[in-house]
Amino acid sequence: MNFELSEDQASLLSGLDQLLASEAPPAPTEPVFSAYADQLDMALAGSGYLDIAREDGFGVLDAALIVERLARLPHTVEAAASAILAPRLGIEPGLRPISMISGQANRAGRYLDRASLVVIDRGEDALILPVKASDVELVETLFAYPYGRLTHIDPGCGRVFADVQLVRRLSRIALAAEAAGCMAAALALVVEHVTARQAFGRPLGAFQAIQHRLAMASETTESARWLALRAAWSDRDDDAAIAAGFVQMRIPQFTFDLHQFTGAMGLTLEFPLHLWTYRLRALVGELGGSSGQARAAAAAAWPEAA
Template identity: 45%
Template sequence: MNFELNDDQRALLDAVEQVVQHHLARTPAPARVECVPELDRDLEQGGYFEAVTTEGLGPVAAAAMVIALARLPFCTELGASALLAPRLGLPRVCAVLGEDRHTPARFLAQAACAVAIEADGVFAAALAPGDAREVESLWAYPMGELVAPEALPWRRLDADPKACLDLWRVALAAEIAGCLSAALTSVVQHVSDRRQFGRPLGSLQAVQHRLAHSAVAVEGVRWLALAAAAGSVPAALALGQAQQAVRPVAYDLHQFMGAMGLTLEHPLHRWTYRARRLQSELGAADRQFQLAAGQAWPA
């Protein structure tokens, strides 16, 4: 599979890469969750989140942008902002709820609006201060929950819930791809620098083979996310493959990082904890594969 990006898409991704490199130059604080207001400001002012609705860019460019930004060791709300909110005409920060509006969701305490994608429609509610509260969590995302979801001014949007769910699946798959890619890169650097038995740890054949398996899995997730954005494969298949890859890849990466992978000083835990949180979204991998099979072979 190979995508030939147009000039506008390449220019966007080049600009995103400059943003990534600029913010990577700073030293992250030793904490599990770190949000950077400057990153949000740069993305907002640069109009990056309008890519999905911009002629010549579209969902593929938006998904590729999410992959690139998810590689940062600190987080900002990416998926909904890049693929859902512009299509629905909603402001950032936009938090997407699960099937139960009472369930904690990522970025909900910081959100300007909440979105519920349900079988009978897509619903949104503007959030005022006090409508959502922070929830303590081990995940490397800021988590929150609605204080009284039934009291919010929910309105039905003129949107197809199936199409919105597919966009959300693409966004989740892209974010997982970015997290796993950054985590893999950090571990490859570690085993290249770390020496055992008088040579780099990464020169051992067993380590190379396991990391090669992880690299193949991560690259497959990335291409499937882009293919789903282009409409070439079902979004459910792309998300299912991404969610299925999280556990074995994260396990191997932490094995090769050793004790450093358990410290707050190294950012590996941020990427793997985020990927593990996304692993359970929308019913997890088994549910996605069932949906993809139903689309491929309808009863």
């Protein structure tokens, strides 16, 4: 089943595409593990796209559409927390980038190296804490996100948000939307590669074995997108957990296949595939992983049994 965007949503994404055409940097030409789009970040902050869920007539679904589209870029930019979580958590516009941490507060967090705020899931509640550069150390990883770790935490400087279930639901929607965008971009790159690359006088994509697995990758990508959008539309705990759990369950096979289709080239930093697949590998373990989402979905569906 497919769905059509509303006129407002189509106009929203068209405007975003125009912004990206002028502000998004080209794919890195030098081998890098990650690349942050600083200029685009500033343009997004001033354009209002990351605040769309605050506008009358718009909501989490529209924010998820933007997050999914931005995740297709080879460069990273913090959008998911700003667009999906911040409006519902009472975070003022402009207070970003935002990092999210689940579990121990001193674990490494995406975008924490440049964050203005961090949202920490402490189990019983969430802590929304301002971040100072002096309290963060950079963390080098193979994942295609910038990472940092808090070296000093003063809970007294933060604000406690009691509805931790809302934080988790929105975090799962954000993860699912971001993963769906990464999958779409990675798949498009590989389809282009197997169409142009030849073996035994034929394009790689002409071989049936590759076609079958590409079809499976395409099914995963489409399913991930529509599950993420459904969760954003329904704003339900079970839909959010299912959407996040689905992508996390599928990421290992999805990334394995795409790298195998590109051969040795797909394992080099010169080829941009890792800019999306390494991000996906980072997302696969967040928020408790697929098993954690399965438990959350079961608890939402059968609260009495849980």
